[in-house]
Amino acid sequence: MTVMTEPLLTIDDLRVDIASRERTVHALDGVSLRLAPGEALGIVGESGCGKTMTALSVLGLLPPGGRVTGGRVLFEGQDLAAAPAPVLQDVRGNTIGMVFQDPLTSLNPTMTIGAQVAEPLLLHREGITKKEAWARAQEMLRLVGMPQPAERMKAYPHQLSGGMRQRVAIAMALVCEPKLLIADEPTTALDVTTQHQILELVDDLRERLGMAMILVTHDLGVIANRVDRVAVMYAGKVAEQSDVQDLFARPRHRYTEALFAALPERAAGRGTELHTIPGLPPNLSVRPTGCRFAPRCTFATDTCRTEEPLLADDEVRGAGHRFACFHPVPDEVVSEDEVVMPPPAPPLTAPGDVLLELDGLVKEFPLKGGPFSRRRGTVSAVGGVSLEIRRGETFGMVGESGCGKTTLGRVVAGLEEPTGGAVRFEGRDPSGLSRSERRAHRRRVQLMFQDSTAAMDPRMRVGEILREPLVIQGVGDRAHQEELVGELLDAVGLPRGAVHRYPHEFSGGQRQRLGLARVLTLSPDLVVADEPVSALDVSVQAQILNLMRDLQRERGLTYLFISHDLAVVRHLADTVGVMYLGKLVESGPAEQVYAQPLHPYTRGLLDTVNLPDPEAASGTERTPLEGETPSAAGPPSGCRFRTRCPVAQDVCATTEPPVSTPLGAGHQVACHFPLAAPRLASTA
Known part of the structure; x- marks a missing residue:
């Protein structure tokens, strides 16, 4: 006999409007969800689809101008949408806990x-x-x-x-041991190890406390591994909901299918064109007619444009799987011949001569107790890194937060002076150039910042932001500069009218395009891209990665691509370098490093990644990284990874590992025991 469990949370036909002086945005338009005690529900979708607004509505934490215009939010039978402030104050942090996206704020x-x-x-x-x-x-x-x-x-x-x-x-x-935890993007922009530790922690505490959870994220790998059911949202409505295994195995809504197709893991091969969703989500200040996804859907018909599909049970799979689509993905397995894939991209030219060479690069920062105290030591951010990047290639640099990736990129871009070693660009050390030569050199190496919003002056219009480097370098007159700016906007897929707008008027993906346009203003040879897609949802990420590849082909660009997203780096990079605590522990051709990692740290990183496939994730033997990264102010002796290494031995504590090439000259590793099987550490 089946025992029916009363829902802990019931969201019934919830409607939320956000009013401002200029317009009213219909942020949620009829959202209905159920959550059983102890269950984990994932909510996914593109930025602006209503994920976070749904989570905030449960606790009445709407932004200024926001109000519930219809529906109910029943928690243990009490309607929180109509509850007075004292009731909500008693619920917040007590019976319902919330983890916000940015813990610092x-x-x-x-x-x-x-x-x-x-x-x-x-x-x-x-x-x-x-x-x-x-x-x-x-x-x-x-x-x-x-x-x-x-x-x-x-x-x-x-x-x-x-x-x-x-x-x-x-x-x-x-x-306060709540009955429900709402986690809004709890691992966005965290490296894979910290992400794994946080999610394992939440899972463990959920099991101990018997707690239900709503997990809001755009990371489909996290969803595949951490929840029981999934709701896919688009433009303020639920497009599809199902248990996690069924959704990933056979999605029914065309939007869900498109999201999965945009994943780098599902690309046809390294460097190939990623599937993207054309167009933009609709403007929710005016309620769309028909299916909200129709303007971006290749299967849409006149019916889709005039009638709104209702969220209904799947006739084949029953009440557990619901979707709102007139032309769903066929329930049977689709053959490869029927799958619509983007046309193959033209091949990249083979990498040329060495463009950038790092020879024993060292960067240390003084460690002080306060603004007026004496120096107490140094922080070893980069500890003797040597590598080569050839013209036209993409060198992917991966590693945990604090490993030295960004510092290395800033030294390469000339924003930091090296403490030791050498940086050679086309065989010359920029530090030995004259003042005029160094000014010309800065045009050839540009840095693409992680936070495109913070990198642009909010008081300047886009036209001024893009013209600024041309003015500083004295490139042409104003008319010529404005024409170059227009060509740049064409290149990154933005309208020329964008020159009259301010950065805050653009979406996250559009701002990242502006950041890329700013980088290309002076026609550089080398672009240092520091986490350029870390905070973007999967569809926008695919657009930016495709754009970077296209521009590389058209302009002969060379990329130093810094990221903690191993799937993105595998798709984009020709060569991969793995950093740990300031050291380059492994480097080589991307496919070889991923297929046969030699360093225990590389293997641990790969085993820590959340795969966007529940079946593959559960059926693979994995050994994720454990423990905390030691302080760079006092790194361990010998091998810096030995304190977390499953194969460490006594020699690892006394001797720094030499660089070896057990698989050939192109694949280097700094480890005393490369290829060793993981086992318990000894006395190191």
Whole structure:
């Protein structure tokens, strides 16, 4: 006999409007979801589809001008959408906890970590003393894996790393042992190791507390591995919902199919054209007619443009799988001949001569106790890196946060001076150039920043931002500069009218295109791209990666592509370098490094990645990385990875590993025991 469980949370026909002076945006338009006790529900979709708005609506945390215009949010039978403020205040942080996307902005910079974790207890637990709340907060920090929790209780948010701040945010959300946890992009922009640790932590605490969870993310790999059911949202509505295995095996809605097709893991091969979704999501200030995905769908008909499909049960699979599409993906397996794939991209030219050479590059930063204190040591950000990048190739640099990737990129771009070693561009060290020569050299190496918004002056229009480098370098007169700016906008797929707009008027993907246009203004030879797609959803990411490949073919660009997304690097890069704590531990042809990693750290990174396939993820033997990265202010002796290495031995503690080439000269590794099978570490 089947036992029916009453839903913990029921969202029924929820409608939310956000009003401003200029317009009213219909952010949610009839969203219905169910969540059982202890169940994990994932919500996915492109930016602006309503994922976060749905999560915030549960707790009544709508932005200014936002209000619920219809529907209900029933939590344990109580309608939170119509509840007064005191009721919502009692629910927030007590029976429903929330982890926000950016922990730095959600933490109070003027309060210690201990005070912030203890605060929910003092607010919601009658009779608890400050001492008891403090002790419980410290225990919660220990449960979330915070190193040295007693010391961290006295610290402030800015003194912690990104992963530690995320742990604090989770501790705050769970300290009252809620029945429901809402996690809004809890691992965005975190490296794969920190992401794995955070998600494992949440899974463990969910099991201990019997807690339900809503996980909002654009990372389909995380969804495939961490939830029971999935809701796919588009333009303020639910397009499809199903259990996770069924959705990934056989999606029915054409939008879901398009999202999966845009994944780098599903590309036809390295460097091939990624599938993209044409056009943009609709403007929600006016309710669209018909199917909201119709303007971007290659299968749309007149019916789709005039009638709105209803979210209904799949006739074949029953009530567990629902979708709203007039022309769904066939339920049977589609043959390869029927799959519509983008045309193959023209082949890249073979890499040419060495363009950039790093020879024992060292970059150290002074370590001080405060602004007026004396130097107390150094931080070894880059510890003797040697590599070559050939003209026309893409060199992918991967590794955890703090490994030195970005610092190396800034040294290459000339924003930091090396402490030791040499940087040679076409055989010449830029530090030996004259002032005029160095100015000309800066045109040839450009840096594409991770945060395109922060890299552009919000007070300047796009035309001024793109003209600025041309003015500084004295390239042509104003008319010539404006024509070059127009050509750049054409190249990155933006209208020429964009010159009159400000950066905040563009979407995240459009701002990243502007960042790429700014980089190309002076026709560089080498582009250092620092995490250029880390915060973008999968469809926009595919557009940017395709654009970078096209521009590389057209302009002969060379990329140093820095990222923690191993799937993106595998798709784009010709050569891969793996950094750990300032050292280059492995490098070689991308396919060879991924297929046969030699260093235990590389193998651990690959095993930590969330695969966007529930079946493959569950059926593969994996050994994810464990432990914390040591401080760069006092790196371990010998091999810097030995404190986390499953094959470390005594020699690893005393001798730095030499560079060897067990698979041939193109594939290098710095390890005493390359190819060794993982086993328990010895006395190292």
